[in-house]
Amino acid sequence: MPRIVAESPPKLPDSPVKRSRIGDLPMRVIYRFLAVGLAVILAAVAAVVGFVSSGSPDQPGEGKTGQIAAPSAAPPSPGPGSAEPSALATPATSAEPSASEPAASVSAQASPSGTSSASASPSESPAETAAPSSAPDGSEPAPDRSAVIAALADPRVPDLPRDKRLGRLSGKSGKSKRRVQDGKSGVSLVRLGKPWKVFGAAPFSTKQVLPKAKGAAHRAMLVSCPVPILVQKKAKDTALLAARWTLNHHPKGSKITWTASQSIKNGWLLAYRVKYKVKGKARSSMAAVAVTEIPGAKPAMLFATIPDVQSKYWRAINTAVSSLRLK
Template structure:
């Protein structure tokens, strides 16, 4: 019987059976273009830090480390090579000349250096070894002080002892008499030939119970009554003045202050310098003529007449300087001057000088 396809039924049945068997035996092929997924590994692979770096980074690090090592070696080598000459007592690397055998000057206060026992060697440049350097270094002669090279005339004289039981002569040096010599060389200041006490000066005596405290100078003095009056103190500590007199070269005044000159060992010398300084408060061209020179309880008094000219006419003033020592401070000075046109007040000089007290 035909199956409608031009064949017999048996033929159809026979051809279909092998086809199914072939399909069953053929293995399943994978689809084209699809890759199989890799299976994840059980543990990730660990990489070192150095393995992650590129080779050029490693080369740069090695170059920097090498440069630092070379610099460190050079620094250590230079330090040890210069240490022997830079450190105290090190041997010098250059040639050393033989030390000079010159003796210290006569004005030196240091003891003389004994001459070396070895014969003197000529001064020349040599290349000594370490043992030769130790024999030629100037350690045999001690270093000279600045006074050894200075002339004897420039060395200041040592201060003399004042005679006090506790004075050892090592206190602050007292000034020498060079300032006094210079003052006496001034043609305006004559030499003090002999001491003489101050007598009563002309004028009327005025007594006063009032006093003025000069705290800066550490003394007190009388406050004179009228016509005297207190005036501006500068440049002194205290100042009292009389009314201006017609035709006088300057104004009468009584002042006190610490002595404005160099303090000398003798109060008389200090008073001499102070008297010369007071010429600055008199007319130009004034000259001193000594009247009195006497000691005080703690100082010295100098009274003098000051001669000068005013408008071509000779005039004068009576003046006095009293210097007194103040414990722990500079000596105090009292200075009074009255022109001859007010000679009726010259007795106030006696009053002022006798009123000077400590505190």
């Protein structure tokens, strides 16, 4: 009989090999994962670099952390050899600063000890070391002579004469022991005796007048006030502008003829005849302007005018000018 051989049961195949599912993913998803991963890596690198940079204070263009600029040192208090500008202001006829001022201001810087290293030498006067004070009321001198040039171009005002003292005028002096105090201008002056009397001051600070005279185009008066014009570097120039301004208180068409030009204590005096016409007839007045420097303020002005019909009182102008004093 044929040999029957039992065949072995067929081997079952092993379980199928597991495949990676990456190949089954769409490419756009793969690119998205790669982009996100790259962004994370770059962000991490940037953070590390920023941390390292912030910890180094010596990077170009960066200052060291924790440094704060110190405030400038306060100016030192004036030492025994220095003074406040207002305390050094003196009534000089010229307000021009001296050549020593720039050097004085430079040397006045604070020394390491905190005290002022500048002091006026014994040979220097306060007027030489102090700059002209600047006051809010316009007392600081004008920077040029443009106003003076304009005044001299006025046909009513002749060129200034050579210095000449005011002579003794004719008439009664009006002298008395009483005085008028001008608190606004910082001066005092004589209160003239009768027939002079104190009158309403406006627009001046003080005002004294004579009775009205027949044939006079204006009233004789003696007034004082701060100068109503632009202050000049020289008191003589200031007096010139003041004299021109007084023509406003004389008849229309008045012209000046100088009779005196002289320095007075702390200022300047100009005396002049004012010529005009009254009803076609030639008339004149004797007048004078005295300008006095006032420390820290505008100069004071004394103005007197007396028409020729009252010439017997002209000497009161001498009395008034000589009586002018600082308060």
